[in-house]
Every structure is written in C-alpha cells, then in structure tokens.
Amino acid sequence: MATLTIKRLPPEDECPDLSQHHNHMAKVLTPDMYKELSERCTPNGFTLDKVIQTGVDNPGHPFIMTVGCVAGDEETYEVFKELLDPIIQDRHGGYKPTDKHKTDLNPNNLKGGDDLDPNYVLSSRVRTGRSIRGFCLPPHCSRGERRAIEKLSVEALGALDGDLKGKYYALKNMTDAEQQQLIDDHFLFDKPVSPLLLASGMARDWPDARGIWHNDNKTFLVWVNEEDHLRVISMQKGGNMREVFTRFCTGLTKIEELFKNKGHAFMWNEHLGYVLTCPSNLGTGLRGGVHVKLPNLSKHAKFEEVLKRLRLQKRGTGGVDTAAVGGVFDISNADRLGFSEVELVQMVVDGVKLLIEMEKRLEKGQSIDDLIPAQK
Amino acid sequence: MPFGNTHNNFKLNYKSEEEFPDLSKHNNHMAKVLTKEMYAKLRDKQTPTGYTLDDVIQTGVDNPGHPFIMTVGCVAGDEESYEVFKDLLDPVISDRHGGYKPTDKHKTDLNWQNLKGGDDLDPNYVLSSRVRTGRSIKGYSLPPHNSRGERRAVEKLSVEALNSLDGEFKGKYYPLKSMTDAEQEQLIADHFLFDKPVSPLLLAAGMARDWPDARGIWHNDNKTFLVWVNEEDHLRVISMQKGGNMKEVFKRFCVGLQKIEEIFKKHNHGFMWNEHLGYILTCPSNLGTGLRGGVHVKLPKLSQHPKFEEILTRLRLQKRGTGGVDTASVGGVFDISNSDRLGSSEVDQVQCVVDGVKLMVEMEKKLEKGESIDSMIPAQK
Numbered sequence: 143m144a145t146l147t148i149k150r151l152p153p154e155d156e157c158p159d160l161s162q163h164h165n166h167m168a169k170v171l172t173p174d175m176y177k178e179l180s181e182r183c184t185p186n187g188f189t190l191d192k193v194i195q196t197g198v199d200n201p202g203h204p205f206i207m208t209v210g211c212v213a214g215d216e217e218t219y220e221v222f223k224e225l226l227d228p229i230i231q232d233r234h235g236g237y238k239p240t241d242k243h244k245t246d247l248n249p250n251n252l253k254g255g256d257d258l259d260p261n262y263v264l265s266s267r268v269r270t271g272r273s274i275r276g277f278c279l280p281p282h283c284s285r286g287e288r289r290a291i292e293k294l295s296v297e298a299l300g301a302l303d304g305d306l307k308g309k310y311y312a313l314k315n316m317t318d319a320e321q322q323q324l325i326d327d328h329f330l331f332d333k334p335v336s337p338l339l340l341a342s343g344m345a346r347d348w349p350d351a352r353g354i355w356h357n358d359n360k361t362f363l364v365w366v367n368e369e370d371h372l373r374v375i376s377m378q379k380g381g382n383m384r385e386v387f388t389r390f391c392t393g394l395t396k397i398e399e400l401f402k403n404k405g406h407a408f409m410w411n412e413h414l415g416y417v418l419t420c421p422s423n424l425g426t427g428l429r430g431g432v433h434v435k436l437p438n439l440s441k442h443a444k445f446e447e448v449l450k451r452l453r454l455q456k457r458g459t460g461g462v463d464t465a466a467v468g469g470v471f472d473i474s475n476a477d478r479l480g481f482s483e484v485e486l487v488q489m490v491v492d493g494v495k496l497l498i499e500m501e502k503r504l505e506k507g508q509s510i511d512d513l514i515p516a517q518k
Numbered sequence: 519m520p521f522g523n524t525h526n527n528f529k530l531n532y533k534s535e536e537e538f539p540d541l542s543k544h545n546n547h548m549a550k551v552l553t554k555e556m557y558a559k560l561r562d563k564q565t566p567t568g569y570t571l572d573d574v575i576q577t578g579v580d581n582p583g584h585p586f587i588m589t590v591g592c593v594a595g596d597e598e599s600y601e602v603f604k605d606l607l608d609p610v611i612s613d614r615h616g617g618y619k620p621t622d623k624h625k626t627d628l629n630w631q632n633l634k635g636g637d638d639l640d641p642n643y644v645l646s647s648r649v650r651t652g653r654s655i656k657g658y659s660l661p662p663h664n665s666r667g668e669r670r671a672v673e674k675l676s677v678e679a680l681n682s683l684d685g686e687f688k689g690k691y692y693p694l695k696s697m698t699d700a701e702q703e704q705l706i707a708d709h710f711l712f713d714k715p716v717s718p719l720l721l722a723a724g725m726a727r728d729w730p731d732a733r734g735i736w737h738n739d740n741k742t743f744l745v746w747v748n749e750e751d752h753l754r755v756i757s758m759q760k761g762g763n764m765k766e767v768f769k770r771f772c773v774g775l776q777k778i779e780e781i782f783k784k785h786n787h788g789f790m791w792n793e794h795l796g797y798i799l800t801c802p803s804n805l806g807t808g809l810r811g812g813v814h815v816k817l818p819k820l821s822q823h824p825k826f827e828e829i830l831t832r833l834r835l836q837k838r839g840t841g842g843v844d845t846a847s848v849g850g851v852f853d854i855s856n857s858d859r860l861g862s863s864e865v866d867q868v869q870c871v872v873d874g875v876k877l878m879v880e881m882e883k884k885l886e887k888g889e890s891i892d893s894m895i896p897a898q899k
Binding site for chain 1: 525526528532537538665666668670671695722726727729
C-alpha cells in the first residue's frame with residue numbers, strides 16, 4: 143500500500159453522490175468508508191476513485207445489479223478489501239473473507255457430459271479469464287505493459303502443438319479477409335462500447351496490443367487484452383461438453399506451464415482463486431454453457447425457478463444482455479467463486495440434461511412437476 | 519485518466535519506445551507533432567496537480583482522426599499543462615492557430631464599444647445572433663482532470679457569482695442532477711439544455727466522469743444570457759437573441775463576462791489568463807479569446823456559388839450546419855462564425871463576423887437578382 147500524494151479536497155467534498163445508484167459498490171460504500179480508503183493507493187498507483195469510477199458513472203438499474211467497481215492490479219483486492227470483501231460477499235452468495243476457494247481443472251473428475259442430446263443442444267462452450275502476475279490489469283495498464291502481455295502471450299501460445307496448434311491475429315494489422323473470416327467464425331471481438339467498460343478505462347489505446355489467437359481446428363480461442371489479460375474459450379458444435387471441458391483444461395494447463403517457464407504465473411490466491419479485473423469473475427472466472435432449444439420449457443411458469451435451483455442462468459444467444467431467438471437459450475452456470483471448475487461444469491451438464499428431459503415431457507403434453515429439482 | 523501520479527513513475531520502468539503510442543494511422547495535430555524523442559523527454563514530467571504526458575495525449579491516441587478533419591488530439595488538465603508540456607503544445611498551437619509563435623502576445627479586448635456597426639444585419643436573412651466563449655477558474659484543475667470536490671467547488675463559486683447578477687442579467691441556476699421534468703422540457707424547448715457528452719473525443723479525455731454531478735445551466739430571466747457550468751470547460755458563457763443585432767448580443771456578452779469576472783476575483787479565483795495564450799481553456803483550439811461569434815443566416819444562393827468556400831476563407835469565417843459543429847445546413851440556412859481564436863481580440867473577431875456577414879447578405883441579394891458578385895469578392899483578410 144502506498145499513500146496518495148496528490149492534493150485533494152477533504153473527503154466530505156470528494157465523496158460521490160450515490161443516491162440514484164443501484165450497484166454493488168453503491169450499496170457498500172459509505173462516506174466513512176470513502177474517507178478511510180481515499181488515503182490509500184496500491185503500489186502501482188491505483189486509487190479508490192479509479193476502483194469506483196465505473197460505478198459512479200453508471201448508476202445501474204433497480205433490476206440488474208452491476209458490480210460498479212474494478213481492480214487495476216492484483217493488490218487492489220487487498221488494499222481496498224474493506225470495500226471489495228462485502229461486494230464479493232454480496233455478489234458471490236455470501237462468500238466470506240475467510241473462505242477458501244477450490245481450483246479443480248482435472249477433466250477426469252467430470253462425470254458424464256459427453257452425451258447431451260444434439261437434437262436440443264446446438265453448441266457447447268467454456269470460457270474463463272486469466273491475469274498475468276506482475277502486470278497491471280486492463281483498467282490501469284500502460285501501453286508498455288499491455289504490449290509486454292501480448293508479446294508473452296503470443297510466445298506462449300505459439301508453443302502449443304497438436305490439436306492446439308494455431309495462429310495469432312493482432313487487431314491492428316488484420317487484413318480485411320482475416321477480419322471477415324473471424325467475424326464469420328464468431329471469433330472477432332470489437333472495441334468495447336459498453337459504458338460500464340469504457341468508464342473504467344479499458345478501451346484506452348485501442349487496438350494497440352489486442353488480438354485473437356485460435357487453433358487451426360477453431361475449437362480453442364484466446365482473446366488478448368480485451369476485458370482481461372487473457373480470455374480463454376473452448377467451444378464446438380453439439381453437446382459433447384466433456385470434450386470441450388477436457389480441451390479447456392488441457393489447453394489452460396499447458397498455457398500456464400509455458401508462462402511459468404518464462405517466469406510469469408497467473409494471478410491466483412487460495413481465497414479468491416483466479417484474480418480478474420471484475421470482482422464478478424473471481425474464483426474460477428468460468429462460464430460454461432450451451433445453446434439449447436427449450437421452446438416449451440422456457441414458457442413454463444416455473445422456468446426461472448428451475449434455473450435458479452439448478453444454479454444456472456439464461457441469456458440470449460448473443461451473450462450477456464441479449465434476448466433468446468427461436469426458443470434457443472444460452473444456459474450457463476451462475477456461480478464463479480466458491481465452487482471449482484469441475485463442480486460448475488458438472489452443474490451445467492446435469493442441469494441441462496434435466497432441462498432437456500423436461501422439454502421432452504412438455505412436448506408430449508406431460509407434466510414436469512415430479513422433475514422439479516431441489517435447490518442445489 | 520488522472521490521479522495516479524505514482525503510476526507515472528511506475529511506467530518509467532518500461533523503456534520509452536515500449537510506451538510510445540503507435541500513431542502510424544493517426545491524423546490529428548498531436549500525432550503530427552509528437553516524436554519518439556519528444557515523448558522520451560516529456561514522459562517523466564508532471565504538472566503540480568499530477569497531470570502527465572499520457573493524460574494530455576490520451577484522447578488523440580484513442581481517436582485517430584480523419585484525413586479531412588484535423589482534430590487537436592490533446593487536452594490540458596490544468597493551467598500548468600501549457601507550460602510543462604510546451605514542447606508538444608507550442609507546435610500544436612502554432613499549427614492550429616495560423617502560425618502563432620511561442621513568443622507572440624495575444625490581445626484581449628472586451629470593450630464592446632470598439633465594435634463598429636453590427637446593429638443592422640438584415641433580419642430577413644439573419645435569423646439569430648450568438649456569441650460564446652469559455653472561462654477557466656484559476657486554482658482548479660480542468661474538466662479532464664478535476665476531482666469531484668474541485669468540480670463542486672467550481673459549481674458553488676459559479677452559482678454564487680451568477681446569482682449576484684442583477685438587472686437584465688438576473689437569472690436562475692438549474693443543476694442537471696436535480697432538474698424537474700418540467701424544467702428539463704423547457705430547457706430543451708429553449709435549446710439551452712446540454713447533455714452528457716457522447717463524442718469519443720471528449721469521453722476519452724475523461725470529461726464526462728461523475729456525470730451529472732456539479733453540472734448545470736444558468737440563464738437570465740430574459741433567456742438571452744446563458745452559462746454552462748462544468749461541461750467541456752469550467753464555464754461556457756453564451757449571449758444570444760433572435761435577429762441580426764450582433765452589437766447588442768456582443769454588448770451583453772462583454773458586460774456580463776466582466777461582471778462575472780469581478781465577482782470571481784473578489785473570491786481570489788480570477789479567470790485563467792496570460793499574455794501569451796489569452797484565456798486558458800481545456801482544448802488548445804479554444805485558446806486566446808475562446809470566442810465563437812456567429813449568426814444563423816439564409817444563404818441559399820451564395821452557398822451554391824463555386825466561390826462560397828473561398829469567400830469564407832478570405833473573410834476568416836467558417837460555416838457549420840444549424841445544429842452546430844459537425845452538422846449539415848438545413849434549408850439553405852448556415853451557421854457562419856469566426857474561424858480564429860488566438861492572435862486577434864474579441865472585438866476583432868466579432869468585427870470579422872459583422873463585416874463578413876453584411877457582405878455575404880449583399881452577395882445573396884445580388885444573386886437573387888441574377889447579378890454577378892465577381893466585383894464583390896474580398897481580398898484575404
């Protein structure tokens with residue numbers, strides 16, 4: 143922790159007006175807490191104001207609780223724990239400052255998952271994020287740091303072989319043909335437009351040091367320097383989640399080794415698991431899910447309740463904040479922290495299997511009352 | 519973004535070449551001027567409030583610009599930015615302001631009586647007249663860099679100053695964050711309301727932080743004098759009215775500004791000004807007078823004449839659509855205003871508008887009668 147040396151007005155004059163705000167940060171930050179924490183900054187110079195800027199600028203919505211704060215480096219979670227611990231607790235189902243998070247990236251521990259009905263499950267996907275220790279995170283990193291992350295990442299990914307062998311496409315010198323192909327493959331990410339991201343400074347210097355790597359088979363994809371240092375995605379058509387998860391774990395473990403060989407670990411600790419930019423992605427940072435046809439079930443009065451009990455969430459097929467099209471939903475795990483990767487993917491596998499059974503029942507005009515699960 | 523002075527030191531762990539922005543696809547004033555050597559020289563500097571080179575240039579890095587429209591690509595975070603980063607800003611200023619040299623002196627003249635004529639622009643052609651400028655309050659950081667506390671202090675001071683105005687200047691302040699729906703409707707109908715910036719040029723510079731905290735609009739009861747608080751500058755001051763009496767608009771502008779300045783001085787917070795750059799504002803393009811004086815004028819025939827652009831250039835005027843910067847004209851009505859900001863005085867610039875518009879209206883009338891305007895084409899001012 144360092145002391146902020148810049149001259150400021152007294153904390154009472156600087157404290158944000160959060161009276162119209164609905165986000166986790168606004169629920170937690172009091173004027174007294176502001177006063178205490180505004181004296182501090184991380185060793186890399188990340189301040190309280192920078193942690194909360196996105197939440198101040200984006201008041202949020204009564205129905206959708208955004209997090210309203212970000213980390214600028216690994217130390218943010220320690221230096222500003224008085225603010226972040228309660229937010230983490232609120233966001234991650236009561237996770238306590240003393241809790242330990244379990245990491246399990248052994249795909250052999252997953253039971254089943256290779257036989258989700260492809261008549262219903264159109265595609266399967268698992269994604270997570272990784273931060274590289276020793277560098278500041280996207281809200282705060284300099285161009286030099288971002289480029290160093292890109293260089294390291296491209297070297298590490300370039301050493302992958304077998305079915306993981308692939309190629310890197312830097313955003314800033316992509317050809318039109320490459321761009322079109324990446325769009326067609328649904329791989330291309332664009333400059334963030336969400337005010338939530340822009341307000342935290344993540345889009346600075348775009349598109350410098352941003353890029354997309356993918357394997358030749360187009361089943362393993364890494365985004366470099368978007369919302370996190372790395373976003374790692376394993377995906378394929380159909381319902382073989384087991385295969386997707388196996389590739390995910392194998393690929394991630396190899397990448398982690400390659401980084402370690404270069405003297406760079408991923409940010410991780412036994413309390414928060416993998417450390418990422420947004421507190422909502424702590425722990426596993428994992429969102430595993432399927433695109434699945436549930437036209438009957440989605441209209442059932444108990445659909446939301448069933449999802450909740452299965453610890454799953456629904457999105458449209460465009461991803462977060464999109465609507466479902468043609469009865470096809472994106473169903474994924476709701477949790478990130480406090481459960482391991484295997485546990486979360488198990489929930490998706492078991493839950494989706496059950497949802498499909500329910501869908502089939504409803505197709506035949508039968509009741510699903512006896513299938514309604516207990517709260518997991 | 520501001521506030522992390524320790525982070526600038528941390529960045530020095532990386533070599534200058536590693537931090538230097540890639541400006542190869544960029545077309546703005548900053549990109550034209552900033553070299554690797556200049557970056558290396560300036561990167562470890564910061565102003566007394568902690569504003570750094572990367573803060574100055576961020577908007578220009580994030581917005582590469584357009585081959586046809588040269589944006590400035592840099593902003594000041596405080597008064598001292600123009601001194602600490604003069605190696606970068608002087609050439610930008612020179613390029614933007616017609617060759618203005620680091621040794622040049624700027625003349626301020628807010629004596630409306632020095633304006634000749636201007637009270638008789640033909641109201642059949644000139645629909646409205648308007649003069650605006652900006653002012654920065656000494657002792658506070660500028661919108662890209664200021665904290666909530668500073669912004670609120672600027673608002674508080676401004677509201678006190680404005681509320682003490684009387685006579686034709688007596689008015690009321692409407693803070694953005696506690697405006698009623700009715701007030702908002704009225705301000706929109708009056709074309710007074712300003713909204714949260716959406717331009718990526720402004721957003722990248724951090725000017726929209728904490729919106730709408732400490733932002734507001736003050737206007738007099740007559741709705742002819744308007745002040746924006748904490749938008750793109752600490753204050754934007756606007757005098758306007760229907761018709762062609764630019765002299766009256768300019769008189770109110772000068773008188774109002776001077777009254778406001780006096781009150782700020784009494785609180786030991788005068789306006790930022792120096793004899794080289796005139797009034798100091800956030801964007802280097804607004805230095806000097808920060809003044810844009812103009813009219814909405816009907817020129818359907820002249821605007822289609824092949825020499826229209828040339829005439830405007832010679833008269834030191836520019837055209838915009840009636841929605842303001844980067845809008846198109848509608849129904850042959852143009853917003854015509856002075857191009858210059860720095861190196862000529864307020865009176866000089868409004869005189870250009872008055873004389874120039876008078877001439878253009880005469881040209882329009884000639885063209886209506888099917889007559890030639892060749893004998894009227896002016897020399898370069």
